[in-house]
Structure formats: C-alpha cells, structure tokens
Amino acid sequence: MPTYTPATKDMDFVLHDLLKVSEQDIPGYDELDRDMTRAVIEEAGKLSANVLAPLNKSGDEEGCVLENGVVRTPAGFKDAYDQMRAGGWMGLDADPEYGGQGMPYLMNCATGEMFVSANMAFNMYQGLTHGAYSAIHVHGSEAQRATYLPNMVEGRWSGTMNLTEPHCGTDLGLIRTKAEPQDDGTYRITGQKIWISAGEHDLSENIIHLVLAKIPGGPEGTKGISLFIVPKFLVNEDGSLGVRNTVTCGGLESKMGIHGNATCVMNHDGAVGYLVGEAHKGMRAMFTMMNEARIGVGLQGFAQAAVAYENALGFARERLQGRDVTGVRNPDGPADPIIVHPDVRRNLMDQKSFVEGGRAFLYWGAMMIDRAHRSKDPAAEGLISLLTPVIKGFLTDKGFETTVLAQQTLGGSGFTREWGLEQFVRDARITMIYEGTNGIQALDLVGRKLGTDGGKHTMAFFGMIKDWCKQNAGDPAFDAAFVEPLKTASKQLQQAGTFFMQAGMKDPNAALSGSYDFLHMMGHVCLGLMWGRMARAAQDALDAGATDRAFYETKIATGRYYMARQLPMVSTHLARIESGAEPVMALDAANF
C-alpha cells in the first residue's frame, strides 16, 4: 500500500520563508501567521492521511457503479465526504455571507494539495462544487446566490460543469444543447452532455449543474452560448427540495484512471434551467469556473507527483540492490539501498526539484489570485491571467512525467497494483487533458495571453525576472548557480517571443507551431525563478542562524539541481521554435 505524509515543513517554508504571507498587504493575509497556517495544515493533513488516503486504492479498484439512474461511489466515500463537510473544509475560502470561512484562496490550495495527494478522485467532488460556487457567486443573481450558495458552501449540495457534448469539447461554439425560454422566466434545457465529472453520485443531497446551452435565435458560435443552473432537485421557495428535475445520468465512462470519480453522460430532457447572468454571455461566466478549474488542475499535477515522489523515495531508501561504486554503504546488509546509485538519484532529484518548485509556483499563483481579487490589483490579475495556462499545462505535463519517473524508481514493483504507483500515473494522466488539453493551454498562452493589453503583462513578467536578477546579483557562487542561468533562460524566452512576433506577422502558423514549446519554456523560467527565490530565502534563513541547517541547505542544493539539469531544456525548446512552421506544416494531411 502506498503511503501519504503531508509535506508540512515544505509547505510552511513556501508560505512563510518564500512568500512571507503574513507580511503581504492583501486583505486577510495578516491573519496567516505561522501558528495559524500550521494549525490549518495540520488538521487538513490529518484528514488527508487518515481518512482520504486509505480510500484511494480501494476507490480505484471498486470504482463507481450506475444502477437505475443512481451512482454509487466507492465504499467509504460518503463517510469521508461527511467528515470533510463537518470540518468545514469545503467552504474554507468561501464568502462568510454564505457560510464560508473567508480564508484566502491560497489556504484552499494548501489544503487542496493534501486532499489531492491523498485521493485525487475523491477530492474532485468538492473541487467541482467550488467551481460552480464561484460561477454563481460572481455571475448569479442575489436570489440565486441565496438559494444555492449556503448549501454548496456547506457541502450539503454539490456542483458540476456541463460543457462538453459528444461532437464538441474544445470548440464550444458547436454546442447543440438547447434552452427554450418559458413564460415563467425559466428555460427548458434539452441535450446531451458527456464527461461530466461528479455528474451524479450519492454524496450530496442535491447536485447543482452549471450548463452551457443555446437559446434559439441567438448569435452563432460561442457568442450565442448562455449559462444555466440546472438543479437535480428543484428547490422550493422555502429552500426545501422539490421535484426531481429531468436531468439524469445516462451512463458512466469507463476510463484509464480517477475511477473513484463518476464521469457521467448527462441527459437533459427538457430540464428546468435558470439563466445565470445575461443571455448569450455564458462564455464569460464559464471562464470564471474554467480559470479556477485550470489552477486546480495544475495543483493536481504537482500534488500527484508529490505523493508519487514520497513513495519512490521510501522505496529507494529501503530496497537493497547493488553496491555504491565509490564504496560499500551498508556493510551489514547483502547490498546497499538503491538511493546510493547516481542514476536513481538523478531520477529522485528530478522528482524532488519539480515537486518543490511546482508547489512554490502554484502557491505563488494562488497568492496572485488573492491579490487580484482581494486587493483588486489589476497587475496581479494580468499576471495570473497570463500564467494560468502555464500553471495548468506545465505543472500537469511535468507532473505526469514526474509520476512516471517515480514509478520507474520502483522498477517492476512500480508496474504492480500493489505498490500504488501505477494508479498515481493513471490518475495523473487526465490532468493533461481536462479543462482544456495542454495544447489548448499553449494556444491560449501564445494566441491570446501574450498579447493581452498590448503585451503589458508579458512585459511585467519579464520585468519581474529582471528585477529579481538585479536584486540578487553580487555573490559569485549564487550568481553562477541561480542568477546567470535564469537570466539566460529568460533571454531565450524573450527571443522566442520575438520570433513569434516577427515570423507570426507573415504566418500565424509560425507562432502556433511553437506554442507548446513556448509554454514549456515559460514553465521552466517560472520554476527557475521560484528556485532562485527559494534558494535566496533559504540562504537568508541560514544567515539568520536557523538551527535546522540541513533543511535549508537541502533547499539550496535542490535548487542548484533544477538550474543545472532542468533549466537547460529551455534552449532545446528555443531551437524547436526557431525551426519555424515549415517542418511542422510540411505534409499534406493525406500524406501522414
């Protein structure tokens, strides 16, 4: 059985040494002192390790079952869900007006990391609810907020996103689901939605579907899409549950992983729906959910890698095989633990440096979101909007890769179900696909975000790196290990951007052919920046006489590894980008 132990010390380091959260001038952050965040993390950690993690493997093996329209989640899920509700975890960062605890989104990510590491499939039920909550909170009417939010914040009701249809996922302009207006101001929704995570299950009393549909007579394409609330049970005036709505689960998807989560075909047969916001402006509201979901998926990427790494490390310390070439380390045993071997270390350091760098990037991004929302800071809003596709795409691509590396550490044991690594790999695989495939993230980044507001946020991003390099230059060893590699990588990233502008003027394919590489370059530069900052924070702690020297020295050494062995990927991505569209687009579709 795989283990899960929350990385509380590393989380503490990111929150306080790196981000210095309690010193930030963001409303609510003044409360985030070390004692407070530790208490929250410790409690969520206990729930994760003791309740959620033990259900991960059994949930995978048992899966969800559809019988007579009812979906049964795996044994133990309902009880765990109730414990999560009782702890108030679902409304941690929700609006106190609707019963939430009003904590920063950052704390939701910190606890979310542990919930995901412990049991990704389980945590999706509440993750989807959170997205639906946000959409109603931002775009719903006062009456809608009052009707739905308190129960969703409390977890009594859950939520979903109904976007995809059999013939369209990425290209939502093709949606066929219809919303016929009724005399009473409601709509009748008709159409089939597929791949609806948590679409039907036995954990909550009601399920609030947020559904994209077209009102007949509206504009073509995405400009004619509206967003609707379609509750599983209609809600009476007094807030009690009314009649069963005609939205039903028509089937469960059989899939590679996340078996504990019900992936549903949802049939809307004239279901009663309530318009959210304005007619035909559904895409905007949808993106409120989607952007949040993308950060959440990025979190899944590194959180699955984190638990996979923990198990790889445990194995590498225990498994005895071969001898250290530089001298026997375990003379009393038949062989040395495999962690002595350089190639096993290479593998583990790749994992460690990604997991810790990814955590820093994700938490930093969450802080930017808090700054954007709580401080109404447009610069933070612009920066996180630019980097959302990077957080989603890079952290999930590398997260999956890292999970595969962790599986590799275990050799043959990694391929067996018993050790659990193969499940982490199967579960992590979906993160590169859902909420917009990573190719779509790259398109969003290069085709839209880079140029938003005349490229202002892109310039701010490069400015942030330049400033950091300037402020941290001077110590030759630190310069060589951190400042110079980051400067080089950042310059190469700018060079790629310049190539896009120049070549893309003549041929849009020249930019789009390199979009995926650009996303990865930018991800590496972001993690490079995070490692530079973490190394600096660790050095500061050491200089200030921190007693746990090994911990901080390890941070610096792990950062050096990332800069020396991961950041050089940037130059290969640049070479690919600069080879332009020709190699990519050369073939006629018939000649593949």
Next chain:
Amino acid sequence: MPTYTPATKDMDFVLHDLLKVSEQDIPGYDELDRDMTRAVIEEAGKLSANVLAPLNKSGDEEGCVLENGVVRTPAGFKDAYDQMRAGGWMGLDADPEYGGQGMPYLMNCATGEMFVSANMAFNMYQGLTHGAYSAIHVHGSEAQRATYLPNMVEGRWSGTMNLTEPHCGTDLGLIRTKAEPQDDGTYRITGQKIWISAGEHDLSENIIHLVLAKIPGGPEGTKGISLFIVPKFLVNEDGSLGVRNTVTCGGLESKMGIHGNATCVMNHDGAVGYLVGEAHKGMRAMFTMMNEARIGVGLQGFAQAAVAYENALGFARERLQGRDVTGVRNPDGPADPIIVHPDVRRNLMDQKSFVEGGRAFLYWGAMMIDRAHRSKDPAAEGLISLLTPVIKGFLTDKGFETTVLAQQTLGGSGFTREWGLEQFVRDARITMIYEGTNGIQALDLVGRKLGTDGGKHTMAFFGMIKDWCKQNAGDPAFDAAFVEPLKTASKQLQQAGTFFMQAGMKDPNAALSGSYDFLHMMGHVCLGLMWGRMARAAQDALDAGATDRAFYETKIATGRYYMARQLPMVSTHLARIESGAEPVMALDAANF
C-alpha cells in the same frame, strides 16, 4: 475500438530502399527480394490485423485467471496461438535442423513488429519461447537440443526466463534459489521466482523454464549462478510427456497493463532441473536470452508507438473542431478536422518521426545481429553489443512517450477505454522496466559497453557517422537539413564521452550521473543517422524517377522534422552531463 493496419509500405521501404537487404553479403539475405519479403509481411500482417488485433482489448479486459494452479488465458488466445503455430511463425528464424525455417532474424523482427502492434500481451508468449530456444540452442547439450528444441520451434511447447526473486531483480548475485546436485546428474531446484511472464498458461502442452539458481558450495555472487532447464512436465526418453514437475504457479501479479499475459509467481519445490552448459557459468547463457530479449523489448517500444500513432492519426483526420487559422479547409462541415491545427501536427509529427526512425534503427540493428551471427563478423557483433542498451532504453522511453502523445491527440477520448489508446499506454509502460530498467541499460552502456575492447566499437560507431557525413555532403539543402545537424549532434556525443573519461577518472559518479542522458543522446544520434540515410534513399528513389513521389517526399519531410525538432535534445543532454555529479549527488540520503 482501435484499428491496426500493418505499415507494409514503410516496412518495404526500410528493408529495400534503406537497408537494401537482398544486396547484403550476409548468408540467407540473397533470398530476401521484394517479392519474398512482401509475401511474408503480407501473411503475418493478415494474421496480426485479423486474428491478433481483435483480441487485444478483450484480452486486456478479461486478463488471465489462476484456478487450482492452472492459468486460463483470455478467450480466443488459444485459437490464435494455434493459428500462429500452424503458420510456422514461431520458428521463422529458427534452425532448420530443429524444424525452423532458417530465415534471418531481421524477418523475425519485421513480423514481430506486426504481432506486437496488434497484441503485445499475446505475442509475449512466443517471444519468451524464442529466448529460451536461443539459450538452449547456443548453450545446451546436443541431447538437450534434440529433446526440447523441435517442440519449442513448433510452438507445441513454450518457454520462460526465471530470473527475478522477491529480494533481487537487477542484482542477480543475491539469488537464493538453490540447485542440489543428485546422483543421477540432475538437480533439485528450490526457490521462489517472481514476475515470470508466461510462467503458466493453457496455450502449450509443456512449458520449458530456464531457471537461474545456485549450486551449494559455488562462488559468491553472480559467479556462482548456474542455468537450468526445468520443464513443467518431465520428458520421457521417447519424447512423450512424463510426470508433472514440482514447479507451480503460486499467484498472478495484478498489474498496470499487459493483462493478457500471465505474470506468475513460480514456486520451485525441489523441481527436477537439468544444468545448461557449465556449472557457475549461468550468467553468460542468461545474457544470450537477455540480449535477445532486450532487442525484443526495444521492438515493443516502437511497435506500440506505431499502432498508437495510427489511431491518433485516424482521429485527427476525422474529428472536427475549430478552424484552420489560415483559412477554412472544410467549408461544408461545422469545423475543420483537427489535423489542420499546428499543435496537433507538432504532436503527430513527433509520433511519425519517432515511429519511422525507430523502425529503421531496430531493423538495422537486426541486420547487424544477422551479420554478427551469420557472417561471423566481429565488427558487427561489437557494434550491436554497444547499441543493444540504446535500442532497448531509447526505443522504449521514446516509445512510451510517443504512445502518451498519441493518447493526447484524442483529448478526452484518449482517456476512455473505448478508444483503446489508454491500453497502449498501460502496455507500453512495462517496456521501460523489464529486461533491465532503462537506468540499468544506461549503466550497461556507459559503465561497460563504451569501453569494451578499449573503446574500439565506440570508435567504429563514430567512424560510421563520420563516413556517412563525408559521403553525403555537397548538396547545400541536404547538408543543412541532415548532414550538419548530425555532425553537430555526433560531436556533442563525443564531447560527452570525453567528459566521462576525464571526470570519470577522478570520480566514477561523474560518468554515472550522466549515463541516462548519454543513452538518450546516443539514441537521438542513431535516429538522426537513420533519418539521414532514409532521406538519402528517398532522394535516390526520386532521382531514379519513382512514380510514388509523395511517399518519398514525405520521408524526406519527416526526416527534416526529426533533425530540426528532435535532434536538438542532444544539446540539453550534454549540458546536463557536463554539470557533473555534484548536483546529482549533493544530498545526504537522509535529507531528500
């Protein structure tokens, strides 16, 4: 349901345009004219597409079942196995003296590609038999050959390799299985072996296990290992089956993929065993099987990628989503096929250029094996010995990566069981692990093979590339696309080798920390060479007035893609290698 269509035209191109097999002065190659190889490929292709491929998904879903010591393979496997036997495919390259057809090993690889693409789990039953056949053929006594080989060549009996034990896989010196000599010259084998592919099943009448064990009193470690034949049923003097031996299947491994193949715990309880070759020289005989198995696993790597690519391509041509940014391509449809989008093409071209390059590399390697064995050519023997870990490690790492890319092409559909891509990914994953993890391949390459015979074969490898570059220089366009990139990559590879020699003198970890990157560099250089050769062959065909111009032009364009977008990885690997052991080895094991 996934499709499988043998790539007969591409295989023909590699055999005749690239390798010019019928012109080679290797015994038996003179028979390999186009008509003959086409006939063989066509027949094996029919069996693959019509019989094996339809059993791939059902075999995965049904898996193998152990009941009362008997393993039942999935429905249809026995019938397919019998058809394979009837076609004589199992003895295609076996010694005619024992009933084989005596064809070159190359043809075994060409047919094997199709069998693996169609149904990897199924094909392992005969693949293991082939390895056991080879070990007995090379190292067995005349009586052993006569007793076992005819039935194995015919497929009436199958074979296995019994190496791994619970506490040792890589480090075989730790083996505990004992072989007690008996007065009659036989041995009694006692011990538990795990992860024994095809260890027990219902396809053949007898199973011939080749078992590593230690004769008490022999030398410590790998020098005290001997190889034994342990038949499931003992064989009577007249060749008929005798008593059931005390080797039994104690359990089936529950695993990520290759569910159609039985991965067994094998308990030897004083089982009767027959020494193969000399006592204590078992490792040498084991490597006969192992080297063959490694080539076979490399073949699995690209063959799984090949069928995954076929399905990704089919999807990309059919799925309508979004519009070509440079102009609508499918005005009568609601959207364009996704193959118009640059990032989808980037993904497909990565797949295509690997699959075709991998096929060329594998077939070329098979020809080197034939040259080594049939022409007794020590240079070919040295070259293929050097490159065996590269074929195994690189083709499986990139094969898995490519299968994941293909899955990504399908978006959400790739994650569902229905489309079959997720099975290809799960099946491909094992190839990076078994027959020596890819980390072990890298260790073998850098720690052993590079320096074999004073580095003679390594120098011959670089000489081969240099010669090709010299012979093919002159045409500026060809030079820029192929010769120069290959020259640069080859120089960087040499630079890495020089770094190993210099830094490795002081610290062996300096070389071992970069071994994995070196294996990948070398793999890229090999595929670069193959693409250079294929582009040259295609150009020659065009110059000679070939009618199917699109086919040959596509080869050149695909090669240009590989050189422009894959080969640059070599420089990142070099940068990692040159960062040395320090970043990799910095941490104390306790501080990870």
